[in-house]
Amino acid sequence: MSKQPNILFVMADQVNSAFLPAYGHPVVKMPHLDKIAAEGVVFDTAYCAYPICGPSRFSMLTGRLASEVGVFDHGCEMRASTPTVMHYLRQRGYHTALSGKMHFLGPDQLHGYEERLTTDIYPSDFGWGADWRAGTPEIPWAPSGISPRTVLEAGPCARSLQLDYDEDVAHRAVQKIYDLARRPQSQPFFLTVSFSQPHSPFVAGREYWDRYDHDDIDMPKVPPLSLEEMDAHSRRLHHMFHIDEYTVAEADVRNARHAYYGMLSYIDDKIGELTAALEDTGLLEETLIVFTSDHGEMMGERGLWYKQSLLEGSVRVPLIVRVPGQAGSGGRHVPQPVSLLDLLPTLVEFASDETPIDYVEPIVGHSLLPLLSAGDGDWDHSVFSEYSGEGTYAPGLMVRKGKYKYTYCETDPALLFDLKTDPDELKNLADDDAYAIVLADMHDELLRVWDPEQYRRDALASQKRQWFIQGVLAKTTPNPWDFQPFTSAKDQYVRGGANTTSVKGQARFPYVAPAEPDKPRTE
Template identity: 50%
Template sequence: MPAKRPNILFLMADQMTASRLPVYGHPLVKTPHLSRLAAEGVVFDSAYCNSPLCAPSRFTLMAGQLPSRIGGYDNAADFPADTPTFAHYLRDAGYLTALSGKMHFCGPDQLHGFEERLTTDIYPADYGWFVDWERFDERPTYYHNMSSVTQAGPCVRSNQLDFDDEVTFRARRFLYDYARNGESRPFCLTVSLTHPHDPYTIPREYWDRYEHDAIDMPRVPYSRELMDPHSRRLRHVYQLDEDTVSDAQIRNARHAYYGAISYVDDRLGEVLTTLRECGLEEDTIIVFSGDHGDMLGERGLWYKMSWFEDSARVPMIVHAPQRFAPRRVAESVSTMDLLPTFAELANDGVAPDYAAPLDGRSLLPHLTGGGGHDEVIGEYLGEGAIAPLLMIRRGRYKFVHSAPDPDQLFDLEADPRELTNLAETPEHLDRCRAFRDEIARRWDYARLHEAVLASQRRRQLVARALMKGKVTPWDHQPMVDASTQYMRNTIDLDDLERRARFPVVDIEGA
């Protein structure tokens, strides 16, 4: 590995399911920039999130620890300020750490190790989106409903477009400033877009990149026979009855989602162009991934919140052709593995002394072709559940356990669409028993269940109380010092224009 410590550019897309990308075999979706990264990089064919919901997935990714270890249960869970993140480790190692975009931090700390946060977040930082397992039938208004599907189609503008355009601009501005300001530290810049997350709407430019009649419909359409108890609860949560959506609305939603993927590719392409223009590409390791997927109507399900492949599997690409030869990795890994990977990349390939136990494992053995682990551990503790929903993916098998429900076992090599639950078949009874024994060793299930309920009760009270009287928001408010940004009478015009221009003009050689 070269002696110079590399920059790290971490690109994220929200709710980006791996199966819709051409790098994973989709024949229709267009992503030239991501496809270039994949062709020149290391592609992980079996990468997963560790909790298929925005905030807990991101907390786990940032901390390298499972939700149960850090209390990151749902989209209103507090992310403790004393939890070390990859931003803390890299900053401690001498990196300039910056975030442009979404990370869905909940709680008063809105930086979590980032030295600079270039935008606000698109989602609230308080506990208002709490989950209540003890009152399952009392559905809060902030839960997903089906309006994203029934109203799917083109738009001129949206809240998410406003956000992602700003995220892209701020990220590019960061790279320009880094190049022209003479910063000596390597950087770790996280650029996190909120597309292609629903609502399923996108400008006509991106809608028109796809022929509507060519949009593929779900490979596994809804049927009552496929509805396990958790799937039925999810359909209840987002108010989906058998006659709620039509085939036309399903096709519209998928069409808009594909357009949103192309929008993401264009925005990330702009960031990559800026990286190249600034002469930073060769010294930068580029990582692309996401927080979870989207069912997009498969099995009659939408959004995320389950352990089925389209919900839990995410893209993962590492682009550093001067360091890692292009290849594909078949073993199962997870976004929780990114913290130890980033920490080792910043430390000449050596693991630092971690301040807290990690559940993630470094991807460097995979990146260098030296083998590596083949296992993903997952926990889902959010809306739609009534008890912890635990998952183990190892080798060709995926095992899902929740105490109130029948177990699920899928052979993903023989049955990639997860149509046949093998948990009760005689030839797999020993395998299921071994998985159950492993779950009993890994988790104190009853204690975890009670810890989630206790957290829900506390946050419900705090959320109610803090909305009464004077409200003090926790949301990050980015500040820009305009007095030094453009021309002011405290700055010499020639000095300002010289330091703002990149590359610097060689006056003597002119």
């Protein structure tokens, strides 16, 4: 590209890539995202680096594992001094803005964004962290409200908290695209648009529910497993989610999936609004578009819901990239395993015009540019993911290399799967002597990245700090950190002292120069 591209970075929350039509799902309807995929590159095997909202986002924005930046669970803040992709892009002349959720905790609610267009849908305090001191080995402590209730209560609605929020996110993002197009200077922008849906509760707007025939909704490939068939972490999640206390019938599962599909179609319509604004302003072919999610959703597979595990349904995410000017050569699928950690170096490289990049701290991710340009023959990077939130008492650590996936937790039996022959992770090879060398190699790769014992100590110390602070704040002053966006009407509309005609003319896009008189004025 001859100049730095604008970047539109779109996130939906809790999207399992297996449910997108671009990944082969036969029922879900997302024509706008399908168009982006047909003109871009689809990464078939993309992973998040931590299967829960906040830590996943922080790792993605830094190109480093969450534990490396001191984030161990959903109640940890990221230090304000941690470099993010926004800082690197601003260094290269970009304007950075966020519309939507990002789960920033603590006093820094920007982390490199120059402006936020909305508040967050969730609080910014430390109250959602793990507490390994609570619960029992069989039934871990969990934040209040985690249960199959959202499955049993799934269905259509006229309005919901998430619809209210996502409408605001989309409206402000579209308005921002027009505002950016009106600027006289040609500064590139990085606009993040981060939606709350299709995160549970599974409640879809009536219009989107009605887009699907209920009988067409497919059911889980893998039925509920017995406790004996489950791995140790899945058993803990089963108890933590109180699954055995509720009767979840086939009709409930179908309702939840129906709502999830409707929510995906809603997100697709919002993607269509964003791309229409880019096209309307002439910015589409100057803008790199990235679509992804923070983590997956089990959606009833194996009898599990939500995320919080290192199973494929929880850690696999969509990743679709449309490069401006390359729509004619799009529609390509990349099979190699990649990570959301790879996004930071990819975006910074797009913004750098081949100038050397000096990262302040070592990053884990690798630029995806070779894969985007089809030069993928030498790609052989391992993918890493971690989990140390509720539902466990020691960090769960995952390595994906080639066709093998290895998961280690010091309290649990090891897991090793050949995902080429066993994509549903039903046959654990860790105790098979024929795979002893593979297991040893994967464990060595894991130890190259983590010290499990030190990780556990650090996570416990972090929990102790955050729960102490949270308890003090809860008893004294309310949380002062929740972000409140400020908008000035004088920057949008006519206010005193301004020339009405001039303000209206400047708001018109495309801009039309004022008509000048061509006749002499008569006295």
